[in-house]
Amino acid sequence: MATTSRIRGLTGSSTTSLEEEPTMAKLTSEIEVPCPCCGAALVIDLNLKRIVRHDQPEREDKPELSEAQRILNEEAARREAAFQQSVSEERTRGDALSKRFEEALRQATDEPVTRPERDFDLD
Numbered sequence: 001m002a003t004t005s006r007i008r009g010l011t012g013s014s015t016t017s018l019e020e021e022p023t024m025a026k027l028t029s030e031i032e033v034p035c036p037c038c039g040a041a042l043v044i045d046l047n048l049k050r051i052v053r054h055d056q057p058e059r060e061d062k063p064e065l066s067e068a069q070r071i072l073n074e075e076a077a078r079r080e081a082a083f084q085q086s087v088s089e090e091r092t093r094g095d096a097l098s099k100r101f102e103e104a105l106r107q108a109t110d111e112p113v114t115r116p117e118r119d120f121d122l123d
Contacts, residue, residue: 029047034040035054043053063071 041055
């Protein structure tokens with residue numbers, strides 16, 4: 001019987017408002033503790049010695065639904081800019097490598113070819 005009234009309350013046919021969140025009945029073995037890191041409410045069952053529920057606090061910087069399209073467009077523009085930058089870097093990468101190769105080749109041709117010194121010859 002309690003489940004049908006609870007279900008009826010969730011569907012909206014009861015007099016409870018839809019803004020209220022349904023809460024589970026708290027057992028006597030459960031305690032609620034705030035998380036020291038994130039401020040969330042942790043419900044700990046002392047019999048199980050485990051966290052049974054974690055309720056995150058409302059974010060202060062929660063974006064409005066009316067700003068969702070703007071946020072999505074900004075993210076798409078950011079992704080596109082990062083992609084274009086990587087494409088341009090990849091195009092110029094071949095030029096930079098060939099330039100370095102030409103410079104190393106020029107240095108190699110400018111240096112005279114000598115016989116390498118051996119440790120044995122130094123004695």
